[in-house]
Amino acid sequence: MSAFDNARMAPRIGLSEEQAQLLEVAESFCRDKSPIDKVRALIEEEDGFDAALWSDIAELGWLGIGVPENYGGIGLGMAELVPLVEHMGRNLMNTPFVPTVLAAQALVRGGSEAQKEEYLPQVAGGAAASLALCEDHADWNLENLTVSATRQDGQLILSGKKYLVLHAVAAQLVLATVALDGQAALVIIPANALAGRIRREKIIDDTQRAYALDLDGLSVPETALMPVELAADALAHIEQAGALLLAADMCGGAYACIDYTLDYLKTRKQFGKLIGSYQALKHSIVDAHQAYEKARSHLYSAAHVFGEQGEGDMAVHMAKAEAGEAYSFAADRAIQFHGGFGFTYDCDAQLYRRRAIMGCALYGDARYHRRKIAALMF
């Protein structure tokens, strides 16, 4: 039945005025602030991002977009974050933006009144934050938790390790998922408590930064525990929000890497002809472009119906699956079509390809999301 209805129901897409304005601003801002030579320079930096750029972003108020006004935010939603992250992806921009706004979402949906009042204004004001979700089992299911917390006279004693915590060193607070009395829960860990517990990870995407956190024996006050009764809803929200933003980043990346490859196809000659005139390359870049357009339609549809029961989840799953496949295919062909140059680190194609692999590894790849859709449909 549901499948029947879903198929009959005309899928919806739309763009709010705020989205349209942000799309315009983000396009020029990200292009100007993240030229490729700067991206490559940041690769060599330990923290991998530009603090000045970070405060620019804070000043633009982008960190408060998803935060309610009464907590110092602008009170818009996920939909308005999509155009921003899309253009960050187009320009391979790397800052703690995504982990920070996702952490804010976790607080909005899962924090106590006191916690929201304490932390949301900080985050909306420019304090970087992050989420510690991934574990050694490599599972995308956020409720599959081996890291645990136990109560001990007013304190929570944590045990276990978290992985792929984006920009953990820059974050002033890290929200970690833990199993408490066999239930999923979120605890807020301040930066100072993490001293000496952070290891930078060697990840495939050189433009980003991820860290492993050793939480063994770390103790935080019980006040750091987010209300357990809100945890399940908050985690479900994070999974959707994370997938949506990663889809945006990957859609943007797919566009940029197709564009980058087109430049080469229009200027590089072999056997006396521009290589873009050969159908082997032309038709396959067309296929990449078609896949990108498809993914972008799903992305803005998912942004438009985000949060709606059923329809909203389905749209996000589709957007993440399509964006991941479109980006992966486009970047794979980008390397190939650049020939010998494509095999060098100097060619940007590999930067896109590596970011695509990273983007699929976070918040679920195409196979994972198609399974979720199947579960909803069949």
Add this chain to the structure above:
Amino acid sequence: MSAFDNARMAPRIGLSEEQAQLLEVAESFCRDKSPIDKVRALIEEEDGFDAALWSDIAELGWLGIGVPENYGGIGLGMAELVPLVEHMGRNLMNTPFVPTVLAAQALVRGGSEAQKEEYLPQVAGGAAASLALCEDHADWNLENLTVSATRQDGQLILSGKKYLVLHAVAAQLVLATVALDGQAALVIIPANALAGRIRREKIIDDTQRAYALDLDGLSVPETALMPVELAADALAHIEQAGALLLAADMCGGAYACIDYTLDYLKTRKQFGKLIGSYQALKHSIVDAHQAYEKARSHLYSAAHVFGEQGEGDMAVHMAKAEAGEAYSFAADRAIQFHGGFGFTYDCDAQLYRRRAIMGCALYGDARYHRRKIAALMF
């Protein structure tokens, strides 16, 4: 483990002298006896095959190849049948050959001494035969049987219908699978008993003939029952033998339809250029050719190790899966690359495409056989 071994074990392939000779004979025989205009003429005929050609085949002794010498055969095996069926497939030749030799295999492996002495010499001598295996449930598992037989004073009373019985009207005997006391069994039904119970089916492959048999209330003497203790082994053998021969037919068809398309690509001009010079067509026909070569290697490997425990089954599953996909892809592109002409019934591309669909529907398609391999490997 097994997967590990299988991967390490260098896959084997070889060609016996008999195979080599038959390959040579079959190539010219099938080409001469089955030109395309004759194939098209036979489409209009009710029985769809040429009786004279059938007796030629019988005279060549091909029907006895898989029959032991002491039953009037030549005493070779399935491996020697492969080159013949491959070239029948290349030339879209249609006769009761495949159902007849498979019925013979069923008798060799599953018949009583008396039955073998009575029927095998007939079949080896030119009597067409067929197998009634398929049922309404459309399942490829030969042991999934709803058609049943019950004993009644010395007789077996059958009930139910069989489908896709190839050349049933031409067959002088039909071997049908039935459930007897909840067990799979085979019964031998003489042609005369089938009068008025045969309906010609409308199948996708116009070059072939298939019929539905209404067995309800049909009674045969208990002597028509093949030894029940041999049934399981016989059915397993038929499944493998059937898959191998269909793979051979489809490999042959894939080659022929690539060849047919190449002729067009080398002579047809559009926009002033031979269309075969466009990479969109050239590279995709190359992919079809590569898939064909792959399938053919698996085909002759499967013929070479046919019957070997484990390795034999695996090779047949791979051969059938690869041949089905190679033929389907090649014929699909053959229609497309013939453009407007490809959309007409006059273009042979559709004959190949329809035969490919038929070939996948019989004895299991690629997905089915890959599942079988997975079960063996993992």
Add this chain to the structure above:
Amino acid sequence: HMADSDIEYDEQDLAAFKDEATAWFGENTPRDVDFMLPLTFMEVGTDQQFNFLRDWQNKVYEAGYLGAHWPKEYGGGGLHPAFQDAATRVMAQMRTPIMLNAIGLNWTGPLLLDRGSEEEKQKYIKGILSAETIWCQGFSEPENGSDLGNAQTRAVKDGDDYVINGSKIWTTQGNYADYMILLARTNPDAENKYKGLSFFLAPMKGAGVETVPIKKLTGEYGFTQTFFTDARISADCLMGAEGEGWLIAMQTLEYERGARAGQAGGHVMMMSDPSDIIRLAREAKLNGKPAIDDPAVQEELVALMTEARSLGLNSRRDKIRPLAQDRPMSLALGSKLASTDFYQRLNAFAITLQGTRAAYYVGDDSAHDNGVWQRGYLNSFSATIGGGTSQIQRNIIGEHVLGLPKS
């Protein structure tokens, strides 16, 4: 020329119109027809099918649900386009039989309304809507399947007539048509092949015009090859001026590709609803279990549903400027490739869900859905080949959208 889509209209009138339409089609849509109805206007193979659809189109037109936005003075309804869109959507949702006179409704009609003379509009528009006069298309030729500009059919001025010689192929309903929009060469010596072409509204019933039905790969009919042997047509049949043929033909194709609006409405093709394949996957058995229980099948079904949704989303997104300006025309020019390849993949996959029953074809009791999937797969090539093959479409997108050099 037609109700300006920018002028206001009363939303309540529209809602009322939509309700009436829903009611009318609910009442008048023919039920359980005892022969196979064509799913597209290219599959009209028998007189029975033709007569049935001609009556149906006429009935829909008389009821005011076809050409509702075309000018009153020529036979249209004179309403705002939103009204026809509403009626069209109702027909699609209720899966009513297709409109027969596709070339007239979607190509000739809008073309005449956009650039036809007053006489031409007076003479042809009403008959197009009522299906009284059937139109066919004469662009492709046997030797120039994809290369329309190279058309060789000659039209030689002779007094008040043109004398036509040559042959056209892929004429839909050619054996029924009263008129053909004909692309013919009036000047073989023009500076380039395009400038030598002219555009005619040519009668089909005259002497020297012969149509030969083409048997499709499905075994059915629906197209003809049309032969012109010294066929005389009045010089009035020339549309525009001599040498403008290519220009007019290209504009005509824009209506087909949906890159230009103005079509009379109603659907001329019935794409199988994607949800049909889910129903099939529930009914069909693989290895004794419903095909839909197989995870690999589920994964492909999901991919197909995702694809199906993207087709609708792409066309809606194309109307949202900020989301469609990076590469102008991308979504419009990409839609044919996307939808036709999807439809082919959908039908091909559906066949693989049927186990041994994949072997059956239209007309066998054992065939799933009476073989509609097998037939639909074979017919899907009309869309991946006709109107510019998928390979040509990739050239168009690569060159006109992505700016790549010509092949």
Add this chain to the structure above:
Amino acid sequence: HMADSDIEYDEQDLAAFKDEATAWFGENTPRDVDFMLPLTFMEVGTDQQFNFLRDWQNKVYEAGYLGAHWPKEYGGGGLHPAFQDAATRVMAQMRTPIMLNAIGLNWTGPLLLDRGSEEEKQKYIKGILSAETIWCQGFSEPENGSDLGNAQTRAVKDGDDYVINGSKIWTTQGNYADYMILLARTNPDAENKYKGLSFFLAPMKGAGVETVPIKKLTGEYGFTQTFFTDARISADCLMGAEGEGWLIAMQTLEYERGARAGQAGGHVMMMSDPSDIIRLAREAKLNGKPAIDDPAVQEELVALMTEARSLGLNSRRDKIRPLAQDRPMSLALGSKLASTDFYQRLNAFAITLQGTRAAYYVGDDSAHDNGVWQRGYLNSFSATIGGGTSQIQRNIIGEHVLGLPKS
């Protein structure tokens, strides 16, 4: 020139030789090396790796398991090719470290043995086998990646020398090599671009030769760009006559493509065993279960194993005349495309089995198999791009095997 493969040899000798080889490699294959060994000769990025592999090749040669079938008088073993084949198979099965001097062993060596002068054979063969003299290849140029015939590096005769100017790219081990097989232009005015080329055995250590390491997309090294600035090499370095360069280069590529025999043996690339991915699929978890339990994963794994087997079967079938004569050269010319695309697909798929751990790269404790799959995927482009891209391969097959017109 070498032990004629048609002459007889004693099967027992061969069996004994094989047993000895198995025993020797069992004993001498280095175990638990504490740094990452290159999987191919194109991945030698550090001195540590280079020195290790040079010693290893020398040791294998001294033991008589490399060039066993090359003529004794030049440093070979003088045995029947079947013996070297046996030794090579043992090395592959035991996955021993690769042979370092790939260009020398597989390109220069056989070339010299087939058409080199007596002096050249005396001078170079032994050093190739012992890894004393390392060889590199100088065909491709930055501006002519796929278009070798268009090489622009100049070689100008000046007295007893040639003066070389220009630049070559993708020189494997260029920073270590003693000699380069160099394709250079001696006559810019030849009637066609091919006839202007000549072939040199050029020393790399002389003045005016500079090599600059290229950082690969993996972040590692292994290739250099080589710059010639008025580099003087003796006229004796010319192989064959002036203008024969293209001819000799094409023959050289036939050794690479395996279309010609005579290579010294031993493996210069270690393809990850297909069964490794099955082990990965058992270890890696998807949604809390071993990836291999997922039916969709199983289906792709089976397709990959089937593909892997077909690579071996194709080359065996190529030796069975009646099964390889329909389209001569088909299996030989198709093998590069088939194997390189397969290897890329294998590694790409392996990454998708790792869940969140797909995000790790070489050197992280959390990376599966220390990131060999991620790195293998990125490195796989060296094979789909180098030695003629997959697109060029399809042209070659389409034109030379299927007889299609040139693009």
